Amino acid sequence: MGEINSLSQSLQQSFINKAQNANKNYQAALLTNDKKEGKKFLSTLLKELGQCDEFFISVAFVTNSGVATIINSLQELEKNNIKGKVLVSQYLNFTEPDALRKLSKFQNIVLKIATNDFHSKGYLFRHGNINNIIIGSSNLTANALCSNKEWNLKVSSTKDGLLYEQVINEFDKELANAKDVTADFINEYTEIWNKAKQFRKQNNIAAQTALSKFVTPNQMQSEALKNLNDLRKSGKNKALIISATGTGKTYLSAFDVQQYKPKKFLFIVHRRTIAEEAMNTFRSLLGSEISMGLFSGQFKELDCDYLFSTVQTLSKQENLQFFNPEHFDYIVIDETHRAGAQSYKTILDYFKPGFLLGMTATPERTDGTNIFELFDYNLAYEIRLHRALDEGMLSSFHYYGVTDITVNNEVVDEYSDFNKLTSNERVNHILAKSEFYGTDSGEIRGLVFCSNNKVSLQLAEAFNQKGYKAIALSGASSEEARLEAIKRLESTGSDKIDYIFTVDIFNEGIDIPSVNQIIMLRPTQSAIVFVQQLGRGLRKTDGKEYLTVIDFIGNYNNNYLVPIALYGDRSFNKDTIRKLIRSGSNLIPGASTVNFDEIAREKIFESIKNANMQKLADLKKDYEDLKHKTGKIPMMMDFIKYGSRYPWLFASYAKSYLNFINRVEDNYKGTVPPDFLQLLELFTLNINNGKRVEESLLLRQLLEVGHLNKTDFINEIQSLYGYDINEETLQSLLININFNFIREGYDNIRLENGSFSLGSNLISALGNDTFNKFFADSIDYSIAAFNESFSKGNYLDGLIRYNKYSRKDVCRLLNWEQAISSTVYGYRTKNGVTPCFVTYHKSDELEGDINYNDHFINPAEFAWESRSNRKLSSAEIKNVIESKRILLFVKKEDGEGTDFYYLGNVSIAADSIEQGVTDKGQPVVHFRFLLDKPVEDTLYDYLVQQ
The missing domain is CATH 2.30.280.10 (SRA-YDG)
Structure with a gap:
């Protein structure tokens, strides 16, 4: 009776009175994909699959990407002997044969295909006596489950309900009329599908050719272009763009050249093929009216206005002499992180352009060169990986965090020996996961990242012995050997290989568009390196639908870095990281997904719990990185502005951010008396911690104007946040800011005659410029931290x-x-x-x-x-x-x-x-x-x- 009563209350709430208290599990709901709200229909689908006793899926289309989003759940259902029936359609021959092949391997699933114009989209899940029914617009494709604008209505019914009877009867009727999906059927259908795919491809090429004439900047590029223009208006003649590989850096530079309109333009790269590709991009956007040519090797087309050159050719003195130092109005240096090399320095020292633009995916250099300094710290824009994914500039990915092999009851960890890392047992485990998760096309073009070169070489050999074609590369491999391996990985001929094994030589600067599977067989030591390695497979290319990423997670201390990298987190805030893991794929951009098996998930939560996010060495490194980037001693608000480590970690580590600065810099030591330092500590730890905004906002106003009417302050809170504060709260602010709450009080602020003003202790401290600067920064951080977490709908009386x-x-x-x-x-x-x-x-x-x-x-x-x-x-x-x-x-x-x-x-x-x-x-x-x-x-x- 309890279930029936709960269902009845939910029906009342859903259809008659929304104020009715009801069980959330039985509420009728509209299920959509909404990136702003962090919602994906996929999350509901996974929850239903994870809790059901039986499932029924009826969709017109199913693709590899759709199966990839739920394959872990299907595996768990098979393991638990939960039965399911899946009915798909041959409508328009859009359903992918490889998707059918994957589904047909599950022993617990009855799989059939309707060969008529079947076009339904429905899902039914049995939970004991209750059945949850979802009917709407989402097919079993990653886009439909994650990113497309879809409407799906979820309702609940008992097994005796009329709606359930109608739905299950209709499903059974269509299932009875459908064909069994056998191996023979899949083979026959594959031929039909290939022909239909070729026809669609030809139509797409024609459409893309027509659209290419109307290329316009996307939102990110528009923001970057505005920033570049603003920098020039302010008198700057240099700028740096940081942009992940595959995010349209060349197009961005072409758009800026289009708005700058230089008479003479130079584009510098490190390989001729890239120069040729860049020239073609510029020509497609700017048209054939502008003369363009190459300056590389034997090509020296000096009579052109827009020149595309390789650094090796241009840096030679005999070639520089062809040009006056002020010949070019605008110069672009691609892959600017190489600019520390002598060849680039020669060019930069020689030319005096009207504007210099640097572009790179990895500005960090290990040779001591500060790339930011080369461009006067004018960072025009940073196109981060997750924003690029959100804008659809990169291929989507499906990440699977799986538990590494257990050998003799021990899971692989940082200290595992060579024999364990290369054992036949582990090789079989890796290959089983590779085959299970597969690729978008069924044909593997993979990169495997290993912990060291010896392991890399041995595993490549083991893969070869298992019938795969693999090559191991290391830092000792010649450039020719690397290029040959890449060529073979991308080949469609008999020389094609399946995998390249390496440690870190492909972390950056290598473009292999066809990579569709990445296997990670090493502990994550750096979120930056993880993202670089992930990025090797995110370049879009014709025929590539998505990237499969298989990460073997052992007992590694740094497992907490995995979610930091995957979700683009830079805060190193434990609660933020836990929230990201809990969100599953909801906060991953677009049609990409993140999946962990249960043991791997627990290993990551355990790592988060045990991790020390405030190691002084780590704090110093991130501090130095931001100082390197900005050319100044960064304040707490700079960490927020540049998306760096959560600044509270620095402040709480040393009791105030100024205390931390005094540990790593000599500039401020002794500039603030001990009693003022103690006052700053009290404010940092007890007031300006982002938990409540009223104290910090009041202090910010008093810093600016010296006094504030009580009524005006109440009105400002109402205006900014939409809630009222009472007299009790106002008195609490006074108690807190004067520290009567925790100790014998200070005279920091006063409330007299209905007006707040500064007290003697704070007035005295504010007379010290350093205290003033760091106190104001602490206040601004606190307001920003509160604003980030504030939600009017979830705000409850403080x-x-x-x-x-x-x-x-x-x-x-x-x-x-x-x-x-x-x-x-x-x-x-x-x-x-x-x-x-x-x-x-x-x-x-x-x-x-x-x-x-x-x-x-x-x-x-x-x-x-x-x-x-x-x-x-x-x-x-x-x-x-x-x-x-x-x-x-x-x-x-x-x-x-x-x-x-x-x-x-x-x-x-x-x-x-x-x-x-x-x-x-x-x-x-x-x-x-x-x-x-x-x-x-x-x-x-x-x-x-x-």
Whole structure:
């Protein structure tokens, strides 16, 4: 009866009254792909597959990319003997034969194909007596599941419901009339599909040829072009563009040349083939009216206005003499990270162009050259990988994090010996995963990244012995050998190879468009290197639909770097990284997906828990990198501006950001007296930490104008954030900023006659220029951090749902006069408000009297119990029951630190309060909390999973 009642309430909520409380699992819902909201239809599909007892899929089209998005789930269903039926269509011969071939291998799936004009898109999942039905527009393709604008309606029905009967009867009828997908059928259909594909390809070529005449900048390129123009307007004559391989750097430079209109133009690259390709790109965009030519090797077409040259030819003195130093109005240097080489320096020292543009995917140099300095630190634009994926400039990818092989009950780790890394057992494991996940076309063109050259060589040989064609390359391999291997990897002839094994020589500067599978067989030591290696397969090319990435995850200390790289995170904030992992593919751009097997996922969560994100060496490196990039000592706001490491890590490490600077620089040492340094520490750790914006915003206003009317401040908060603050909060601000909350107070600000003003202590400190600078920066960081996490819909009287807070934070944000966090423990009632703090997975070593039996019943209900030795008649219990507000805070385990997720406000379910006893026979009171909003799926799953 419980299910029926829940379904009835959900129907009421969905179709009659949205205010009705209902079980989220049974709500009718419109399922769409929305990148701004971080939503993909795929996430619902995966959740349903992961929880169902049986599944039915009826789609017109199924592609390799579609199967790739759910293949891990299908494997898990097969392992658990969960049966399914899949009905696809031959409509327009769009369904891909390789997709049928993959689906047909699953023993738990009945696969059939309708050969008529069958065009349905529906999914049905049985969960006991309840059936979830999704009908809409999404076929089983990656684009339809992840990025296209699709509408799909999800409804629930019992097995006795009319809707279920209609849907299952229609499915069974069509299934009975469809053909079995046998090996013979797939072979016959492959011939038909190939002909249809060729016809579509010819039509696409014709359409693309017509469209190529109307190429316009995409959004990223438009932003970069505006920045370049603004730099020139401000008098700058140099600029640097950082852009991932395959993101249209050449087109971007051509668009800028188009707006600059130079009379004489020079484009410098390191290979003639690239110069020729660049010239063709410029010609296609700018037309044939402008004369263009090559200056490379035997080609010296000096009578052209736009010249495309190789550095090897141009850097020779006898060739430079053909040109006056001011001959060119505009010069582009491609692959600018090479500019530290003497040949490039010779050219740069010789020419004096009106404007110099550098373009690179990897500005970091190991030879000590500061590329940013060469371009006067004028970074016009940085096109990051994930933004490029979002704009559709790169091929989509499907990433699979899989558990590395276990040998003698030991998983591969950093210290595994050569024999374990190259064992026949491991080779078979690698090949099994490679064959299972496959590629977009079925024909492998793969790169394999190994931990060292010896392993690389041995594994390549092992692959050859298993019937694959593989070559190992190392730093000792000649340029000719590397180019020959690449040529063979891209070949369509008998000399084609399947894999190139290497360690790191393909991290950058190599373009192999046809790569469609990357295998990672090494620990991730650097997020930058991971992205560089991933980028080797993201170049778009004709006939390539997506890249398959298979990452073998062992017991590596640095596993936490995998999500940092995949999701483009630069914060190194543990909670941010956990959230990214929980989001699955929702926060991955476009049709790309991220998939971990359960063991690999847990290894990454374990690595995040154990990782030290505040190693001084790491902080110093990121600090030096940003200093290198900006040409100055960076402030906290610079880390935000440039998307670098979370600046709070620097500040909390040293108690203030100025303290950190004093550790790594000599410039500021001794410039701030000890009492001012202590004041800055207090503000950093207790006020300007981004947990509440009111204090920081008030301080920012007082820095600017010296005083502020109380009413004006209230109005500003309402204008900026849409909520009101009361007199209690205003008094709390005064207490907090003057540090009466945590210690004997300061005279930092005053509230007199309805107006805020600066107090004597802060006025004195602000007289010190260094204190002033770092204090203002701390304030600006705090406001920016709050704004990033603020959501009007999740803001509840001072706290933001799903943000993390310490007990001390909660005391402050509830406007309590003092930080009594040390006496809060599991809960504390004060002023009619009760915050409850729960560690969900408690240590086995906890004594029974404090090992509370707190747990979720479902995402909307929470079973909670009081401390031991408490009865219904206890004053403490009466205070909880009579509370005006009860707040629920939960963290997964103690290893997460001192902060808890705020899950919202709760009410006590009627008739749920019961007297009970602990295992030791001590009295305890049981409650059932009703959350004001069900916990979102990914956080709920993360918290409850052991």
